[in-house]
Amino acid sequence: MASQADRVIAVLRAGHDDLTAKVAAFTADDLAKPSGASDWDVSQVLSHLGSGAEINLAILESGIAGSTPPDGDFNKGVWAKWDNATRQERADWVVTANEALVRRFEALDAEERESVRITYAWMPAPVDVAAAGTMRLNEFALHAWDVAVAFETAATVDAAAASLLLGQAAHMFGWLAKPEQLDGKTATLAVEITDVPETFGLTLGPEIALAAAPADPDGTLRLPAETWLRLVTGRLKPEFTPASVKLDGPLSLDDLRRVFPGF
Template sequence: MTDADQIIDALRSGHVHLAALVRGLPANDLTRRSGAADWDVSQVLSHLGSGAEIALAALEAALDGAAVPGGDFNKEVWARWDAMSPAERAAGFLTANETLVARYEGLDARTRKELRIVFGFLPAPVDVTTAARMRLNEFALHTWDVEVAFDPAATLAPAATEPLLDQVSMFLGFITKAEALNDRPVAIAVRVTSPDRSFGLSVADAVALTDEPAQPDAVLSAPAEWWLRLASGRHAAEHTPATVTLTGGKLTLDELRGVFTGF
């Protein structure tokens, strides 16, 4: 199984899981506050649904050898979803995300390997693996935003966790604030489980992943899914499992949380 196959399979299992939850939600639950501080559950579904439409348009353009729709297209999609009622957003999400996932599933092996997709916010076209992984990142984290509205101990889907570990570095510049430590550089050894990985985290002028330092200032031990949630700003104490520890004495877990502003 290729990386693209694994990621597309994770998109499918994630859709099946979230769709089952969404179909069972009464109207009043759609307006519950989600894990995304400024959105209710229906607004998270709106974001996922509109994002599915925009991602599908980019995929179809690549398959047709056409230009990707411009910024006005995105604005029109967002405006339409913003105008929907909570129930319409939930129903629209089910349709839009199913359509995108099915389109990825329909790509043959050669297309999965050779196709290049243009996204206006990236400097160069990307392959199907990268495009699908970006969608999986968004989908898995916003699925958590929905689930945590009903279960404070919600975790990221295991099928999404492993393929997303390799993508954290792509977004560190956008979702971190090195100055949160007040010019106090630290080198952290990060050791995660399920799957097991070890690497380093440097917080200095910028935040970067490194090799595991030989003499770390601190050691962070956590489930891999929580590391992904930390990196994306979904790290509140009430959603942090007891297995998360930070040792070394040079900074606290709350100080580390302040580095990751998330999205």
């Protein structure tokens, strides 16, 4: 039976192969197009993915070896290299860098996928391979959408990735959510994920939090898993919002967009 680490690594591979095929067809004009990430062109998103792959690989290798992970100076050096690269170099390098990271995950045997612990400077404790892979998948899937939406406004986050990432949102609310944008409004919404399916509560007030499905919600938000992920990461502008999204109650989608402005 496939473990959680197995499932995450398989989706990382599928996502990499899909992005590689897209990048191979990009022209110079394509790489200069505005992406779904504010203030970044397509090549800059690829730069972020590529530098992230190099840094994540170094962190993963330190976890496998049981050694100290690279420090901030290492990260700064990686970022500087990618920042100073041409658009075409970023497109070429991202394929190589992300392939190396995915292959290293794939090379872990079943015992390593259970036993290896990876240390991140911003995490309170080391995490297992499934968690490390999920964090990378969160970054990869959302930024792959940033690339895809430059060419197709109806682009969606990969469905397999979205189903694995549903539980990540709650961990990001501390820095994603902006409760001050509610201007004193409060509400508890039932969030119905229409394609998994799953239902939970979203409490909106001085603190933004997920909760158990409320018995008597103030309103209901119905949307697919990938659309939920895009909402809470600031990727659900009106022009990118599918007609399947439904919200009733005291708040509007624009209210939620202000609460979740993205990064």
